[in-house]
Amino acid sequence: MYRSNVLVCGGTGCTSSNSLKIVEKLKEEIKAKGLEKEVNVITTGCFGLCALGPIMVVYPEGSFYSMVKVEDIPEIVEEHLLKGRIVTRLLYQETVEEDTIKSLNKTAFYAKQKRVALRNCGVIDPEKIDDYIAVDGYAALGKVLTEMTPEQVIQTILDSGLRGRGGAGFPTGLKWKFAAANDADQKYVCCNADEGDPGAFMDRSVLEGDPHAVLEAMAIAGYAIGASKGYIYVRAEYPIAVKRLQIAIKQAHEYGLLGDDIFSTGFNFDIQLRLGAGAFVCGEETSLMTSIEGKRGEPRPRPPFPAVKGLYQKPTILNNVETYANIAQIILKGADWFASMGTEKSKGTKVFALGGKINHTGLVEIPMGTTLREIVFEIGGGIPNGKKFKAAQTGGPSGGCIPEEHLDVPIDYDNLIAIGSMMGSGGLIVMDEDNCMVDVAKFFLEFTVDESCGKCTPCRIGTKRLLEMLEKITKGQGTMEMLDEMEELCYYIKANSLCGLGQTAPNPVLSTLRYFKDEYIAHIVDKKCPAGVCKELLQYTIDKDKCFGCGMCAKKCPAGAISVTDYTAPGKKKPAYEIDPSKCIKCGACIDTCKFKAISKG
Amino acid sequence: MKSLAELQAIRDKAKANLNLRKENPNAARVLVGMATCGIAAGARPVLNAFTEEIAKRGLQEDITVTQTGCIGICQYEPVVEVEIPGEEKVTYVKMTPEKVARVVNDHLVNRNVVTEYTIGANTK
Numbered sequence: 127m128y129r130s131n132v133l134v135c136g137g138t139g140c141t142s143s144n145s146l147k148i149v150e151k152l153k154e155e156i157k158a159k160g161l162e163k164e165v166n167v168i169t170t171g172c173f174g175l176c177a178l179g180p181i182m183v184v185y186p187e188g189s190f191y192s193m194v195k196v197e198d199i200p201e202i203v204e205e206h207l208l209k210g211r212i213v214t215r216l217l218y219q220e221t222v223e224e225d226t227i228k229s230l231n232k233t234a235f236y237a238k239q240k241r242v243a244l245r246n247c248g249v250i251d252p253e254k255i256d257d258y259i260a261v262d263g264y265a266a267l268g269k270v271l272t273e274m275t276p277e278q279v280i281q282t283i284l285d286s287g288l289r290g291r292g293g294a295g296f297p298t299g300l301k302w303k304f305a306a307a308n309d310a311d312q313k314y315v316c317c318n319a320d321e322g323d324p325g326a327f328m329d330r331s332v333l334e335g336d337p338h339a340v341l342e343a344m345a346i347a348g349y350a351i352g353a354s355k356g357y358i359y360v361r362a363e364y365p366i367a368v369k370r371l372q373i374a375i376k377q378a379h380e381y382g383l384l385g386d387d388i389f390s391t392g393f394n395f396d397i398q399l400r401l402g403a404g405a406f407v408c409g410e411e412t413s414l415m416t417s418i419e420g421k422r423g424e425p426r427p428r429p430p431f432p433a434v435k436g437l438y439q440k441p442t443i444l445n446n447v448e449t450y451a452n453i454a455q456i457i458l459k460g461a462d463w464f465a466s467m468g469t470e471k472s473k474g475t476k477v478f479a480l481g482g483k484i485n486h487t488g489l490v491e492i493p494m495g496t497t498l499r500e501i502v503f504e505i506g507g508g509i510p511n512g513k514k515f516k517a518a519q520t521g522g523p524s525g526g527c528i529p530e531e532h533l534d535v536p537i538d539y540d541n542l543i544a545i546g547s548m549m550g551s552g553g554l555i556v557m558d559e560d561n562c563m564v565d566v567a568k569f570f571l572e573f574t575v576d577e578s579c580g581k582c583t584p585c586r587i588g589t590k591r592l593l594e595m596l597e598k599i600t601k602g603q604g605t606m607e608m609l610d611e612m613e614e615l616c617y618y619i620k621a622n623s624l625c626g627l628g629q630t631a632p633n634p635v636l637s638t639l640r641y642f643k644d645e646y647i648a649h650i651v652d653k654k655c656p657a658g659v660c661k662e663l664l665q666y667t668i669d670k671d672k673c674f675g676c677g678m679c680a681k682k683c684p685a686g687a688i689s690v691t692d693y694t695a696p697g698k699k700k701p702a703y704e705i706d707p708s709k710c711i712k713c714g715a716c717i718d719t720c721k722f723k724a725i726s727k728g
Numbered sequence: 729m730k731s732l733a734e735l736q737a738i739r740d741k742a743k744a745n746l747n748l749r750k751e752n753p754n755a756a757r758v759l760v761g762m763a764t765c766g767i768a769a770g771a772r773p774v775l776n777a778f779t780e781e782i783a784k785r786g787l788q789e790d791i792t793v794t795q796t797g798c799i800g801i802c803q804y805e806p807v808v809e810v811e812i813p814g815e816e817k818v819t820y821v822k823m824t825p826e827k828v829a830r831v832v833n834d835h836l837v838n839r840n841v842v843t844e845y846t847i848g849a850n851t852k
Binding site: 127128129130131133163164166185186187188208209210211229230231249250256257259260261262264265268272381382383388389390 | 746783
C-alpha cells in the first residue's frame with residue numbers, strides 16, 4: 127500500500143519536453159531516500175495543460191507541479207515526498223493562494239471543463255489494465271453482454287444523441303443501426319485514429335492516456351452490429367499511441383476481455399492495428415478502408431455506404447476515437463445523463479486542441495454550447511502579449527475562420543456550420559492581429575493541394591488553381607475579378623469533388639472571403655498586407671533621423687542590402703544607413719538587431 | 729474473463745490504489761510531523777503504520793495520510809495530528825507504531841479521541 131502517488135504526464139507533449147527523464151530521476155531519488163515502498167510513480171496520459179509541461183501531480187495533496195525540470199526532482203523528493211513540505215515555488219502559480227493551495231479543478235483552465243472522453247487521461251496508468259478496470263473499465267462491456275440485447279444497445283446510443291466526433295457529426299446510433307440491419311457472414315468495426323488536421327491532437331491524447339476505453343467501446347459496437355473483428359487505423363507518426371494500444375490489446379487478451387467467449391456469453395471479438403503511412407486522405411472513411419485492405423488509399427463514390435459495403439465489401443462501421451471514448455460512459459450512466467449535457471441538437475461534450483496565439487495551449491473538454499469567448503479568454507487564458515483577437519480557426523483544412531463578431535455563438539455542430547466553419551475533429555487555432563487572413567487561407571490550401579490524392583479532377587486541379595490565385599494576391603499581383611473567380615471555383619470544387627477532402631477544401635478561402643474581404647482588397651488594391659506577413663508586399667525602411675549609424679543592421683543583413691549614406695541626422699555622430707529594396711529579401715534580421723527602433727516594416 | 733464477478737474482484741483490488749488520486753474534500757486527514765526532529769524521533773515507522781492500518785481496513789477513500797513539517801514541539805515528536813472535517817483538530821504526541829491501531833480504530837473509525845495519547849494528557 128502506497129501513501130502517495132506521483133503522476134507524471136507521459137503524453138507526447140510532455141515526453142518531448144523530457145518527462146521520461148523526470149520519471150527516471152524520480153524513481154532514482156525515491157529509492158535513494160528509501161521511499162520506494164511508500165511512494166508510487168505513475169506515468170499517465172495527457173493532463174491537457176500542455177503549455178505548462180512537463181506536468182507532475184502529487185497525491186493525496188493534489189499538488190500540481192508545472193514545467194518541472196530534472197534538476198528540480200531532488201528538491202521535490204527531499205522536501206515534499208520525504209518531509210511533507212510542498213515546494214510552492216515550483217507549483218503551477220495559479221493554484222497558489224496566500225497561505226493555501228487551491229484545488230486544480232478550481233483554476234480557470236479546469237473549472238469550466240467537463241471531462242467525459244478525457245476522464246481517465248492524467249488519472250490512470252494507460253499501460254495497466256487494472257487501473258482502467260478500477261475506474262469501472264470493461265463494466266459497460268460486461269453490462270452490455272449480460273443484460274442488454276444489441277437492439278437495446280443501439281437504442282441507448284440513439285437516445286443519447288451522440289454524434290460523430292470526427293467532424294461531420296453524423297448520429298452514431300444511426301450508423302450502428304444501419305450496419306446492424308444488413309445481414310452478412312462477417313461485419314467489421316473500425317476506428318479512425320488517422321488524426322491529420324494540423325494542430326489537432328485529441329485522438330492521440332485519448333489513445334495515449336486511455337487506450338482501453340477505445341477497445342471496450344469497439345467491442346460494444348461489435349456486439350451491437352454483430353461483428354467479431356475490429357481494426358484501428360492509427361497514424362504511424364503517433365509512436366506512443368501505437369505502443370500503448372499494442373500493450374492494451376495484449377493485456378485485454380490476457381484477461382479474456384478480447385478474444386473468444388467473452389464473459390462466457392459466446393461473444394467473440396478481436397482487434398488489430400493498422401498503421402497509416404501519413405496520407406491525409408486516409409482519414410476519409412472510404413480511403414481509410416481501402417488502405418486497411420492494403421491498397422492505395424483513395425476514396426470511392428458513396429453509395430454504397432460502409433454500413434452496406436465497407437471493408438472487404440462487408441457491412442462496416444467506422445467511428446472516430448473520441449466518439450468511442452464516450453460509449454462506455456453512456457452505457458453505464460445512461461442515455462439521459464449524456465443527453466442532459468450540451469445543446470438541443472448536439473449532446474455531450476467536445477474536446478478541443480487549443481493552439482496558436484493563446485496562453486494555455488493544450489487540450490480542453492467542454493460541454494457543447496460553450497461559447498468561443500469562454501474557451502479562448504477564460505479556459506485558454508487569452509492572447510499572449512496583450513495582442514488583439516482576430517479570428518479562431520476550427521475544423522482544420524476543412525473548416526473556416528470565426529471572427530470576433532461571432533465570439534458569443536454557442537459552439538455546436540449546426541451553429542458552426544451556420545457561421546461558415548465546422549466542428550471538424552476539434553482543432554482550434556487562435557489568431558491575433560499579426561496573422562494575415564489571406565496567408566492563413568493560403569496555408570490551408572497548400573496543405574490540401576499537397577494532400578489531395580488526385581483521383582478526381584475538381585479537387586486535384588481546382589485546389590491547385592485556387593492556390594495559384596491566392597499566391598498572386600499575396601504577391602500583389604491580384605485583381606478584383608479574381609475574388610469573384612475564386613468564389614465561383616470554390617463552389618465548383620465543393621459541389622463536384624468525390625470525397626470530403628475536396629468538398630471541404632475551399633472552406634478556409636470562403637470563410638476568410640466572407641469575414642475578411644477587406645484584407646483581400648488591401649492586398650489587391652493598396653498592395654499592402656495589413657498584418658505585415660506577406661513578404662512580397664512588405665518594405666523595410668530605416669528612419670534616417672533615428673539611425674545612429676552603428677552599422678549593426680548592415681553586418682547582420684544576409685543579402686548585403688544595407689549600406690551607409692552620406693546623411694547624418696542632427697545630433698548624431700555617424701551617417702545613417704539605408705536599405706536597397708531591390709536587394710532586400712525581407713527576412714527581418716535588421717529589425718531584430720536595431721537597438722534604436724529605427725527600422726520599420728509596412 | 730469468464731464472469732462479471734471476476735471483473736468485480738479485479739476492480740475492488742485495483743481501486744484502493746486509485747483512490748489516492750482523487751481529491752476528497754471530506755476526507756479525514758492524518759498529518760505526521762516529518763521534519764528532521766520528527767524523522768529522528770521515529771516518525772517514519774509511525775507514518776507507515778498509519779498507511780498500512782488504513783489500507784488493511786479499506787479506508788483509503790475516507791482518510792488521507794500526509795506528512796507535515798515541524799510544528800514547534802520537538803520534544804514531543806513523533807507528533808501526529810488528526811483532522812476530521814467539522815471537528816476540532818486533535819494532536820497526538822510521542823507516537824509509536826504500536827499506538828497507531830488504536831488511534832485508527834477508536835478515533836478515526838469510532839470517533840472517540842484517545843485522550844491518553846494527546847498532547848493535553850502528556851504535558852501535565
